Amino acid sequence: MRNMMALSLFLATAAIAPALELQQPLYAIKYRKLIDRKTAAVRDNVAIIVEGKRIRSIVEAGAIPQNAEVVDLQGMTVLPGLIDCHTHVLLQGDITSADYDNQLLKESIPYRTIRGAVAAQAALRNGFTTIRDVETEGAMYADTDIKRAINNSIIEGPRMFVATRALDVTGAYPLLGYSWELHMPKGVQVVDGPDECRKAVREQVEHGADWIKVYADRSYYFTEDSSLHSILTFTFEELKAICDEARKLRRNVAAHAIGREGIENALRAGVSTIEHGNGFDDEMLALAKQKGVFWCPTLFVTEYVAEGRAAEGRPIYGQMIAHQRKAFAKGLKAGVKIATGTDAGGFAWDINQAVELRRMVDGGMTPMRTIQASTSVAAELLGMKGTLGEISPGAFADIVAVQGDPLKSISVLEHVVFVMKDGKIYKSPAAGDR
Numbered sequence: 001m002r003n004m005m006a007l008s009l010f011l012a013t014a015a016i017a018p019a020l021e022l023q024q025p026l027y028a029i030k031y032r033k034l035i036d037r038k039t040a041a042v043r044d045n046v047a048i049i050v051e052g053k054r055i056r057s058i059v060e061a062g063a064i065p066q067n068a069e070v071v072d073l074q075g076m077t078v079l080p081g082l083i084d085c086h087t088h089v090l091l092q093g094d095i096t097s098a099d100y101d102n103q104l105l106k107e108s109i110p111y112r113t114i115r116g117a118v119a120a121q122a123a124l125r126n127g128f129t130t131i132r133d134v135e136t137e138g139a140m141y142a143d144t145d146i147k148r149a150i151n152n153s154i155i156e157g158p159r160m161f162v163a164t165r166a167l168d169v170t171g172a173y174p175l176l177g178y179s180w181e182l183h184m185p186k187g188v189q190v191v192d193g194p195d196e197c198r199k200a201v202r203e204q205v206e207h208g209a210d211w212i213k214v215y216a217d218r219s220y221y222f223t224e225d226s227s228l229h230s231i232l233t234f235t236f237e238e239l240k241a242i243c244d245e246a247r248k249l250r251r252n253v254a255a256h257a258i259g260r261e262g263i264e265n266a267l268r269a270g271v272s273t274i275e276h277g278n279g280f281d282d283e284m285l286a287l288a289k290q291k292g293v294f295w296c297p298t299l300f301v302t303e304y305v306a307e308g309r310a311a312e313g314r315p316i317y318g319q320m321i322a323h324q325r326k327a328f329a330k331g332l333k334a335g336v337k338i339a340t341g342t343d344a345g346g347f348a349w350d351i352n353q354a355v356e357l358r359r360m361v362d363g364g365m366t367p368m369r370t371i372q373a374s375t376s377v378a379a380e381l382l383g384m385k386g387t388l389g390e391i392s393p394g395a396f397a398d399i400v401a402v403q404g405d406p407l408k409s410i411s412v413l414e415h416v417v418f419v420m421k422d423g424k425i426y427k428s429p430a431a432g433d434r
């Protein structure tokens with residue numbers, strides 16, 4: 001008899017199992033206020049219906065489906081998951097050359113990858129549900145492994161777009177300054193000449209690069225007219241070869257460019273984003289705007305490294321702070337597409353990368369535009385417009401919430417209390433952390 005019951009229970013379970021499998025988790029996220037990036041308007045008393053990985057609809061609170069699990073975030077501000085377009089999960093801060101060199105010399109790539117996994121988790125818990133990680137700083141293709149482990153639910157972390165090794169020319173990128181008898185590791189893939197450039201792009205794409213990262217310049221200096229210059233790394237032909245090959249393989253190029261020369265070479269060669277861009281002047285801003293190139297200004301890291309680098313005999317980083325603020329103000333005025341990129345990893349991962357948003361607002365960007373730079377504009381940079389960076393039907397259910405109003409005080413975004421990515425809750429004020 002008992003067996004019979006067990007059997008019938010089994011049969012019943014077996015019969016409903018496929019139906020259960022097909023049914024996606026359904027959430028209704030209730031909240032009072034939503035910052036709508038499309039209309040830049042604030043909405044009241046609504047609920048986001050999340051089905052599986054995506055947002056199904058946004059309904060009035062009274063129209064929530066009965067079978068939905070209600071997540072009550074009333075009294076909080078709900079917004080799309082934040083996007084950081086410039087991180088290095090495989091770097092743990094590098095104020096001085098020694099900080100950098102030690103990581104490459106004394107830490108194995110497996111060890112760095114473990115630290116990278118923790119960094120990725122920190123980004124997600126900070127509310128950054130998507131990151132573009134713009135090179136591994138000598139850790140080869142370990143970013144693709146972290147991304148894979150996240151995608152396979154082995155570890156928790158944000159959605160990742162990865163650039164793998166980055167490209168630079170001979171003699172331009174650390175480790176530098178060691179005896180010529182030694183073959184030191186490099187923080188990049190070293191390539192010279194258009195053919196090597198093309199081959200490296202092919203290799204990196206083969207091994208999983210979503211983006212190609214290049215260092216367009218180095219050795220920065222101010223001239224008397226207080227404009228910021230640099231030494232070019234790649235020739236125009238080399239950089240163009242990289243951009244052309246990347247485009248052929250459906251990839252875009254992110255260029256580290258700080259001096260005017262680097263910015264100009266990168267823009268003319270056809271990159272999609274300028275990283276740092278401290279030396280942007282009116283002419284280069286106009287060119288960036290005309291070409292539809294995005295700028296990730298990375299304001300916080302400039303301040304963060306300045307003192308330590310000055311103590312090390314590199315005072316230029318101190319001068320760059322004021323210069324960068326001016327360039328940022330000019331960029332806002334010029335209407336260049338500015339997306340949030342923090343350079344987290346360039347500073348230690350125990351600092352919440354959302355600190356960058358406060359710097360952007362301090363620099364003259366409105367809070368709403370700063371949030372857009374961290375959501376919808378960043379999504380556009382990633383080629384994910386409509387799918388990421390917004391709360392709308394069909395978009396991935398990447399949603400965060402904060403106490404307080406970021407339009408009044410942007411720094412509340414440094415205290416994200418709810419994180420959902422791909423329809424899964426990773427942090428919740430109601431249930432504690434999941």
Ligand SMILES: [Zn+2]
Nearest residue numbers: 086088343346
């Ligand atoms: Zn960086």
